[in-house]
Amino acid sequence: xxxxxxxxxxxxxxxxxxxxxxxxxxxxxxxxxxxxxxxxxxxxxxxxxxxxxxxxxxxxxxxxxxxxxxxxxxxxxxxxxxxxxxxxxxxxxxxxxxxxxxxxxxxxxxxxxxxxxxxxxxxxxxxxxxxxxxxxxxxxxxxxxxxxxxxxxxxxxxxxxxxxxxxxx
Amino acid sequence: xxxxxxxxxxxxxxxxxxxxxxxxxxxxxxxxxxxxxxxxxxxxxxxxxxxxxxxxxxxxxxxxxxxxxxxxxxxxxxxxxxxxxxxxxxxxxxxxxxxxxxxxxxxxxxxxxxxxxxxxxxxxxxxxxxxxxxxxxxxxxxxxxxxxxxxxxxxxxxxxxxxxxxxxxxxxxxxxxxxxxxxxxxxxxxxxxxxxxxxxxxxxxxxxxxxxxxxxxxxxxxxxxxxxxxxxxxxxxxxxxxxxxxxxxxxxxxxxxxxxxxxxxxxxxxxxxxxxxxxxxxxxxxxxxxxxxxxxxxxxxxxxxxxxxxxxxxxxxxxxxxxxxxxxxxxxxxxxxxxxxxxxxxxxxxxxxxxxxxxxxxxxxxxxxxxxxxxxxxxxxxxxxxxxxxxxxxxxxxxxxxxxxxxxxxxxxxxxxxxxxxxxxxxxxxxxxxxxxxxxxxxxxxxxxxxxxxxxxxxxxxxxxxxxxxxxxxxxxxxxxxxxxxxxxxxxxxxxxxxxxxxxxxxxxxxxxxxxxxxxxxxxxxxxxxxxxxxxxxxxxxxxxxxxxxxxxxxxxxxxxxxxxxxxxxxxxxxxxxxxxxxxxxxxxxxxxxxxxxxxxxxxxxxxxxxxxxxxxxxxxxxxxxxxxxxxxxxxxxxxxxxxxxxxxxxxxxxxxxxxxxxxxxxxxxxxxxxxxxxxxxxxxxxxxxxxxxxxxxxxxxxxxxxxxxxxxxxxxxxxxxxxxxxxxxxxxxxxxxxxxxxxxxxxxxxxx
Numbered sequence: 001x002x003x004x005x006x007x008x009x010x011x012x013x014x015x016x017x018x019x020x021x022x023x024x025x026x027x028x029x030x031x032x033x034x035x036x037x038x039x040x041x042x043x044x045x046x047x048x049x050x051x052x053x054x055x056x057x058x059x060x061x062x063x064x065x066x067x068x069x070x071x072x073x074x075x076x077x078x079x080x081x082x083x084x085x086x087x088x089x090x091x092x093x094x095x096x097x098x099x100x101x102x103x104x105x106x107x108x109x110x111x112x113x114x115x116x117x118x119x120x121x122x123x124x125x126x127x128x129x130x131x132x133x134x135x136x137x138x139x140x141x142x143x144x145x146x147x148x149x150x151x152x153x154x155x156x157x158x159x160x161x162x163x164x165x166x167x168x169x
Numbered sequence: 170x171x172x173x174x175x176x177x178x179x180x181x182x183x184x185x186x187x188x189x190x191x192x193x194x195x196x197x198x199x200x201x202x203x204x205x206x207x208x209x210x211x212x213x214x215x216x217x218x219x220x221x222x223x224x225x226x227x228x229x230x231x232x233x234x235x236x237x238x239x240x241x242x243x244x245x246x247x248x249x250x251x252x253x254x255x256x257x258x259x260x261x262x263x264x265x266x267x268x269x270x271x272x273x274x275x276x277x278x279x280x281x282x283x284x285x286x287x288x289x290x291x292x293x294x295x296x297x298x299x300x301x302x303x304x305x306x307x308x309x310x311x312x313x314x315x316x317x318x319x320x321x322x323x324x325x326x327x328x329x330x331x332x333x334x335x336x337x338x339x340x341x342x343x344x345x346x347x348x349x350x351x352x353x354x355x356x357x358x359x360x361x362x363x364x365x366x367x368x369x370x371x372x373x374x375x376x377x378x379x380x381x382x383x384x385x386x387x388x389x390x391x392x393x394x395x396x397x398x399x400x401x402x403x404x405x406x407x408x409x410x411x412x413x414x415x416x417x418x419x420x421x422x423x424x425x426x427x428x429x430x431x432x433x434x435x436x437x438x439x440x441x442x443x444x445x446x447x448x449x450x451x452x453x454x455x456x457x458x459x460x461x462x463x464x465x466x467x468x469x470x471x472x473x474x475x476x477x478x479x480x481x482x483x484x485x486x487x488x489x490x491x492x493x494x495x496x497x498x499x500x501x502x503x504x505x506x507x508x509x510x511x512x513x514x515x516x517x518x519x520x521x522x523x524x525x526x527x528x529x530x531x532x533x534x535x536x537x538x539x540x541x542x543x544x545x546x547x548x549x550x551x552x553x554x555x556x557x558x559x560x561x562x563x564x565x566x567x568x569x570x571x572x573x574x575x576x577x578x579x580x581x582x583x584x585x586x587x588x589x590x591x592x593x594x595x596x597x598x599x600x601x602x603x604x605x606x607x608x609x610x611x612x613x614x615x616x617x618x619x620x621x622x623x624x625x626x627x628x629x630x631x632x633x634x635x636x637x638x639x640x641x642x643x644x645x646x647x648x649x650x651x652x653x654x655x656x657x658x659x660x661x662x663x664x665x666x667x668x669x670x671x672x673x674x675x676x677x678x679x680x681x682x683x684x685x686x687x688x689x690x691x692x693x694x695x696x697x698x699x700x701x702x703x704x705x706x707x708x709x710x711x712x713x714x715x716x717x718x719x720x721x722x723x724x725x726x727x728x729x730x731x732x733x734x735x736x737x738x739x740x741x742x743x744x745x746x747x748x749x750x751x752x753x754x755x756x757x758x759x760x761x762x763x764x765x766x767x768x769x770x771x772x773x774x775x776x777x778x779x780x781x782x783x784x785x786x787x788x789x790x791x792x793x794x795x796x797x798x799x800x801x802x803x804x805x806x807x808x809x810x811x812x813x814x815x816x817x818x819x820x821x822x823x824x825x826x827x828x829x830x831x832x833x834x835x836x837x838x839x840x841x842x843x844x845x846x847x848x849x850x851x852x853x854x855x856x857x858x859x860x861x862x863x864x865x866x867x868x869x870x871x872x873x874x875x876x877x878x879x880x881x882x883x884x885x886x887x888x889x890x891x892x893x894x895x896x897x898x899x900x901x902x903x904x905x906x907x908x909x910x911x912x913x914x915x916x917x918x919x920x921x922x
Contacts, residue, residue: 036281044201049194050194050197050201051193051194051195052194053198053200053201053369053370053419054200055369055370055371055419055451056371056451056454056851056852057450057451058451058851058852060451060851060852060853061369061451061852063369063370063419090194091192091193091194092193092194094193095193100189100192100193103192104192104193107188107192108184108185108188108189108192109184110818111185111648111818111819111821111822113191113192113646114420114645114646114647114648114819114822114826115368115369115370115418115419115420115421115645115646116187116190116191116192116196116417116419116646117198117368117369117370117419117420118369118419119191119192120194123192141860142860142861143861145859145860146859146860146861147859148859148860149367149369149852149857149859150369151366151367151368151369151420151422151826151830151857152420152646152822152826153822153825153826153829154822154825154826154827154828154829154830154858154863154866155825155829155858155859155860155863156821156822156825156863156865156866157818157821157822157825158860159860
């Protein structure tokens with residue numbers, strides 16, 4: 001926490017003090033945030049996009065993963081004020097006209113989650129991978145998902161889901 | 170057993186009912202839940218393992234910006250609690266007895282403001298002598314963790330003495346005689362380390378008081394009704410005045426069985442007269458959650474020349490931490506795992522739990538499983554090696570088979586253990602146990618129970634001909650409620666998607682023992698199946714009347730009753746019943762039948778008989794890096810007797826996930842504690858397996874149906890975490906000759922051990 005942030009009144013329900021313009025799921029958004037607010041907090045608390053989860057809140061579990069300008073990042077350790085003008089995609093941005101994305105379909109079809117708390121982040125990591133690499137190898141899939149912790153599945157059905165989504169592409 | 174009948178819904182790989190919400194981000198978890206005007210709470214924790222609180226001054230904190238309430242042990246009368254011994258305090262009163270013990274709480278406009286204000290609370294401590302090692306704690310000269318232990322209320326089953334907070338014994342025959350007759354006697358000591366449950370959603374609660382003696386709590390507990398009654402006890406109000414709702418839960422694995430943040434949220438909300446949310450931080454999770462108890466296991470086993478066990482003496486000493494928590498239960502059930510699924514003519518097995526000034530522990534997935542299994546199954550391999558026997562052969566000479574009497578006097582039925590051993594050994598290629606240099610194979614077997622406890626189910630037929638099932642249990646993610654709904658759909662001749670599930674509200678859903686003990690699907694499906702049969706009877710009666718025919722003449726097909734060419738659909742029956750008949754509902758409850766055992770063999774045992782026991786074998790093929798000591802698992806096989814697979818996809822998910830969780834405990838996971846302080850309170854230094862670490866888990870489903878189980882199913886959720894440490898330890902020994910007797914099996918231990 002910076003000294004500047006510490007000095008400021010912090011209340012996410014109130015107007016922030018820093019102007020931020022960015023694109024979220026294809027919509028241009030302009031809002032006031034506090035300098036210390038993370039992208040995850042802004043998405044969840046100011047934009048009501050609660051599909052992005054906060055687990056460890058320290059960039060270690062990956063539950064908060066979103067796609068930022070094409071790359072998967074932990075939104076909990078990304079300060080919102082450092083990403084003006086960026087394009088952010090969250091789990092809510094994958095569905096098109098009520099039709100699930102192939103990754104979302106594949107995760108349901110192959111049991112790629114149990115409790116589902118890591119799922120948004122897991123799917124966003126996989127989405128970033130498939131956007132860049134159409135037919136990833138097994139190793140490429142594992143590397144792409146290495147920052148996303150899942151305790152429920154042991155990863156087997158997640159890997160299967162990503163493979164299936166890639167094959168169906 | 171007759172060949173399995175083909176069913177329409179059960180046994181099928183159908184998609185789970187809660188799937189879409191979880192892949193679109195629409196599913197609401199407890200940590201997503203907010204209320205208007207909600208404040209945020211934070212907890213001040215003790216930095217000392219044992220100290221007297223000399224003075225607490227909260228006056229500066231109260232003046233900090235945004236602070237709405239400050240609570241300490243002195244500011245509210247809150248009763249002690251604890252599942253077997255009332256040794257927990259919500260906030261410390263005169264003394265702290267472990268690092269991380271809550272001393273005060275603050276509710277403020279934001280988490281940030283609350284956190285800042287915590288630092289303004291002044292606490293003066295006078296340090297007291299502490300004890301961290303269970304063996305030292307058992308010494309008469311050791312400082313007492315609870316000098317007032319005799320005045321703490323305890324369940325009648327608990328026998329205590331100073332720092333020893335429970336003791337359970339299983340005794341069969343005469344072990345001394347057995348040892349005298351033995352060809353060889355082996356004595357070993359094994360140790361395990363604490364591990365975290367590893368759920369990804371931290372523990373969280375939002376509490377709101379709706380009257381001076383009524384509150385609602387939204388949280389992510391696994392046990393609605395235990396949480397309800399514990400909160401009622403703490404706050405001195407009737408349980409029915411506390412409504413517990415679980416909007417959604419991000420993993421549990423036993424780590425969310427007991428109170429998490431609910432009591433702090435309630436105390437702060439009462440003081441602030443506003444709703445308060447308290448969420449555990451990542452650091453708090455890894456330093457102040459309820460871990461799996463570390464244990465010391467002493468084993469003495471006598472065998473004849475052929476390797477048949479003649480006598481077994483064993484003791485599991487569980488470090489309960491500063492409050493007993495689940496320690497007594499873990500130690501008690503641990504005696505059954507010390508015995509293992511083996512014929513034991515003579516045995517003397519003891520389980521004790523011990524207070525130390527370490528952090529209190531909980532009940533993680535198969536709470537008593539991995540520690541004694543690691544000891545027992547490691548020792549089996551050590552015996553085999555000494556006798557020059559194949560470890561598989563040694564097990565085959567000792568395992569329980571159909572009709573055998575287990576150590577507790579229980580007659581074993583539906584025993585799939587030999588089949589699990591055969592299939593796992595074949596799958597892993599047991600004939601070639603050392604396929605190359607620094608590469609080896611190991612296996613371990615085990616057993617577990619399907620816990621009892623009540624479940625209820627309310628069903629109602631909906632106007633559109635679908636059915637709503639209301640149950641008081643939490644869908645933890647296992648797919649248990651999808652499984653139960655499959656059973657209901659099968660009974661009703663419906664599709665799975667015709668079942669609407671409502672769950673986890675203590676006010677509106679029936680009592681349930683909760684999401685624990687490998688019993689959720691088992692018990693909820695049994696209750697719901699009974700209710701479905703009742704509902705169907707009522708529907709049939711209405712249909713017969715409407716169609717002017719005999720009930721016996723009706724045929725049920727396509728969600729309708731037919732009499733020749735005439736039919737009445739379920740929707741029409743519902744509409745008719747709603748307008749002219751008061752509606753159609755049914756309910757049923759279930760508890761697994763008690764299992765007979767020999768009471769003379771057990772003393773102070775929490776689970777002396779095992780309902781619908783399950784049997785399992787894990788086998789692995791791994792390599793050990795000669796230079797780095799690093800273990801690479803090449804293959805991993807799980808063979809589990811599951812009784813029957815209601816939904817193979819989610820069943821496989823349980824076995825894969827559980828095995829990987831167990832591999833974490835085997836190789837990398839350890840809460841490192843020195844003098845009561847956790848040294849690795851972050852997910853970088855606490856190493857859970859990632860997608861880069863895991864092998865493919867090869868799952869073999871063995872099906873020896875349980876008479877009591879729905880369609881023969883047995884409990885499945887906990888067992889796969891039991892065997893990995895032993896299977897891995899045995900494979901490491903086969904690979905490089907190093908026998909590691911202290912979990913986790915790290916590269917350092919392999920190189921230096």
